[in-house]
Amino acid sequence: MKWLTGAQYWSSKISSQAIEDQLENSIDQSVLDIIRQVKEAGDRAVNSLTNQFDGIKLDDFTVTKDEFAEARDQVSPAFVPALEQAKSNITRFHQRQLQQSWIDSSIPGIVLGQQVTPLERVGIYIPGGKAAYPSTVLMNVIPAKIAGVESIVITTPPQPNGKVNPHILVAAEKAGADTVYKIGGAQAIAALAYGTETINKVQKITGPGNAYVARAKKWVFGEVAIDMIAGPSEICIVADDTAPADFVAADLLSQAEHDEAATPICIVWNNKQATAIQEEMERQTALLEREEIITKSVQQNGKFILVEDLYEAMDIANDIAPEHLQLMIENPIEKLGYIKNAGAIFLGNYSPEALGDYMAGPNHTLPTNGTAAFSSPLGVYDFMKKSSVIQYDKQSLLNTVDAITELATTEKLTAHAQAIQIRKEDDSNAKA
Ligand SMILES: NC(=O)c1ccc[n+]([C@@H]2O[C@H](COP(=O)([O-])OP(=O)(O)OC[C@H]3O[C@@H](n4cnc5c(N)ncnc54)[C@H](O)[C@@H]3O)[C@@H](O)[C@H]2O)c1
Numbered sequence: 001m002k003w004l005t006g007a008q009y010w011s012s013k014i015s016s017q018a019i020e021d022q023l024e025n026s027i028d029q030s031v032l033d034i035i036r037q038v039k040e041a042g043d044r045a046v047n048s049l050t051n052q053f054d055g056i057k058l059d060d061f062t063v064t065k066d067e068f069a070e071a072r073d074q075v076s077p078a079f080v081p082a083l084e085q086a087k088s089n090i091t092r093f094h095q096r097q098l099q100q101s102w103i104d105s106s107i108p109g110i111v112l113g114q115q116v117t118p119l120e121r122v123g124i125y126i127p128g129g130k131a132a133y134p135s136t137v138l139m140n141v142i143p144a145k146i147a148g149v150e151s152i153v154i155t156t157p158p159q160p161n162g163k164v165n166p167h168i169l170v171a172a173e174k175a176g177a178d179t180v181y182k183i184g185g186a187q188a189i190a191a192l193a194y195g196t197e198t199i200n201k202v203q204k205i206t207g208p209g210n211a212y213v214a215r216a217k218k219w220v221f222g223e224v225a226i227d228m229i230a231g232p233s234e235i236c237i238v239a240d241d242t243a244p245a246d247f248v249a250a251d252l253l254s255q256a257e258h259d260e261a262a263t264p265i266c267i268v269w270n271n272k273q274a275t276a277i278q279e280e281m282e283r284q285t286a287l288l289e290r291e292e293i294i295t296k297s298v299q300q301n302g303k304f305i306l307v308e309d310l311y312e313a314m315d316i317a318n319d320i321a322p323e324h325l326q327l328m329i330e331n332p333i334e335k336l337g338y339i340k341n342a343g344a345i346f347l348g349n350y351s352p353e354a355l356g357d358y359m360a361g362p363n364h365t366l367p368t369n370g371t372a373a374f375s376s377p378l379g380v381y382d383f384m385k386k387s388s389v390i391q392y393d394k395q396s397l398l399n400t401v402d403a404i405t406e407l408a409t410t411e412k413l414t415a416h417a418q419a420i421q422i423r424k425e426d427d428s429n430a431k432a
């Protein structure tokens, strides 16, 4: 982990941005080339890109019924009840997000309302490069189902044997996805956005992925809707002396293990505490399976930020706007009001991010890379759109003629004024 003071944090932001910009440029070049290939050559391009990036030649990307059946036999007996438990918690939480259409007719002669309609076709990206994420299947498909989306398709990278990870398939089936395609990376995003011979163009793409996936979503936005930029995982822990060093270390490592680009950050105001956490991290890393990935992510992106006090810690956390923020401090709920920017906020020593990743119920698809400053967790609302409803009776319209005419003529839009005036004239003719 890199050690910084609060002052160094604020001044380091400028130089690190330049490095990030360079990185994004090189990823953008590859991503734009991939998108162009898929747009021009459809399935043929998806085929050769899958061969290039996933090392497998596939004739057909669609997961078959036999493959679903095979997957059911491959998962351990304990997996299905664990999945069911998570499904039940995620469903209960997300049902509260369902928005209803409404009609207001409280003003006589006027009906106004908002009609809420589910999207018809959505595509969900499920990461599958360095690890497979059945939990992410639940987190994306369940809100889409609750919203009432008709067609839910999943794309996820094939494994070297040409199959999809069986846990992803079992989760897809349990959550109610319609089709799963074996396509990963930016080529999957392009196929969903523009359609190919095999894949129907969708209306919206949701789901997290690595930097290629995240940038591809950004580039296809406009052709389709996207949920957010959910890229490599981030965890930021604000820890006071009451936080057990081994818990803090374990939580930082839990997100570092996602990939080399994951970012663990710890903000403390006690040097001794930071040293204890660092020692714990080293001890625990050596015992973990994904030691190599963890070490890279910790060395490249990890930070200890040593600040003056809790309030400076919270200022910096707000500035980072992390995907996940853990407040491992005394009485954390009392400080909730200070936190403005975070995808998910975990309070206390017994609410580790891993709880939210799998089981608590709130969504784990969250804005990353500072975008939590202006975006929200994935939810049922991401799978619904709204139409406004307006009905005026004749008298109510006539009551507004002068005001509308004034506004329309101010904008020099006389055809707008005419569309209103014609109804007034119609009324005068009727009376004459
Ligand atoms: N924010 C969230 O909610 C959330 C949830 C789960 C996972 N994640 C993140 O998702 C990410 C998953 O990443 P992953 O890599 O394991 O899986 P992934 O499925 O996102 O990416 C794998 C694909 O990337 C493409 N790819 C790899 N190298 C490439 C290259 N050099 N050029 C072009 N394309 C290339 C390949 O097509 C491959 O199929 C991690 O960063 C993890 O932190 C985020």
Ligand SMILES: N[C@H](CO)Cc1c[nH]c[nH+]1
Pocket (backbone or CB within 6 Å): 133, 135, 136, 232, 233, 234, 255, 323, 357, 364, 365, 366
């Ligand atoms: N921490 C990830 C979101 O950044 C979600 C996840 C899935 N599985 C484990 N973790």
Ligand SMILES: [Zn+2]
Pocket (backbone or CB within 6 Å): 233, 254, 255, 258, 354, 357
């Ligand atoms: Zn995680």
